[in-house]
Amino acid sequence: MSKSALIVVDIQNDYFPGGKWPLVGADAAADNAARIIQATRDAEGLVVHIRHEFTSQDAPFFTPGSDGAKLHAKVINQGDEPVLLKHFANSFRETELKQVLDQHGIDELVVIGSMSHVCIDATTRAAADFGYTVKVIHDACASRDLEFNGSTVPAAQVHAAFMSALGFAYAQVISTDTLLN
Template identity: 60%
Template sequence: MPRYALIVIDVQNDYFPGGRWALSGIDAAADNAARLLAAAREDGQLVVHIRHEFPTADAPFFAPGSEGAQIHPKAQNLPGEPVVLKHHINSYRETALNDILKQHDMKDVVICGAMSHMCVDAATRASNDLGYGCTVIHDACASRDLEFDGVKVPAEYAHAAFMAALQFGYAKTLSTDEFLAG
């Protein structure tokens, strides 16, 4: 019986170089997500992929049916692994994610993917609010440069700030190596 569910959030083509919304560090994060996927599969853990599509074709990225909205080959789902299609930032909102976790009697989730400051943050907080024990694999997540009120926030600072906030009250944060050694 699986001990945890690995939730791989939005590792999709548009976030990679050449995509419509490239993230800083996405290749390295996806490489670590691939390592997590391999370990979870080998251990017989539940793997759930989240794939985001905006509801209209004029979306800035992840347009419905586009190549950019497809899961990147580094994190591709295998037959039998659930792929949850979402249209909102929170992976639980109007999806079957919580039902899938309940069907498998999950108590703990391990989260990785993109973007650290949006969908990873939202899924982690929602998972915690729903009673799941949460671990975020920080080096298997990616962000991008942000700006607020004229202040530019480099991607690595945005990522670090969100990981620090999640670690404070919502989740354990571990590197891929730390998690796999555990």
Template identity: 60%
Template sequence: MSKHAVVVIDLQNEYLPRGKLPLSGIEAAVANAARIIAHARDQGVPVIHVQHLSLSAEAPIFVPGSDGVEIQAAVVPRAGEPVVVKHYPNAFRETSLKQLLDERGIESLVVVGAMSHMCIDAGVRAAADLGYAVTVIHDACATLDLEFNGVRVPAAQVHAALMAALAFAYASLESTDAYLAGQGTAAPDSP
């Protein structure tokens, strides 16, 4: 039994160019995530999907029942792959994710998804705090431009700053190519 799993966070239609919150580089991130998922499936590594739904039908994004909440076609779950529904950035908050991982004896996670500065950040930090070893596939994640105090921060800088912060104490980082060329079936090192 594999002691690690791939966790796919919020790769949903809302983030595509046709969605209400398009992300910079989302197509490349989804393509890389699909490669990681395919490799995991080939190796018998569990793949767990996390799907964000707004709590209100009045919400501007991720409205239940809308096309935006659907998981992107390139990474759609296969039969038997769990889908954890969440309502907050942290995939562990008020969800069954920890229980699901613990029931399967999972000790380490390989994380892909969106948005880097929100749900990837919150989920990775929570996972590390709960004792899981975490590897983030940095080029299988995406984000968007932000603004602070009148200063526009380009998505590439947002992503780089967040990945640097996670690498400092919460996760190891790999590119898709490096991960697949390495020990894609081995558990990531503890942070």
């Protein structure tokens, strides 16, 4: 029988309006994330929070010790839910994430959070490479506009491109409602 964990990646204050690096749809994604977190808690499942800080005070966002680097109030950890600090896009790199999952006998992951095109992508690919079965909840993730070759790529297209790539080879990509039903 499979055992699942919820990985909440980088839902932090700087990604919200008024933060240093606001994402398109951050509030809606966090609302869905909060629903998923509550359902996981209600089922007495494992919720692991990932919090990113850069190592320099000169970072564009998530500066060490700043309010912007704190978990957003909509998804704050409760009780003994671990909060793992990372300094790289991949939530497994130089963290205890794999050890925490192994200690709990986890073989399936549900991944939510930000940014779709960086940390969600890197974490999902690493999880699949480690042999986990992965679900990414697309409407509990957020992104932002990017630039490529002098053109602006709207956040919705960035998000769709990364979700479609993850769905092609690394994860089942589904909605919050599909997961919860």
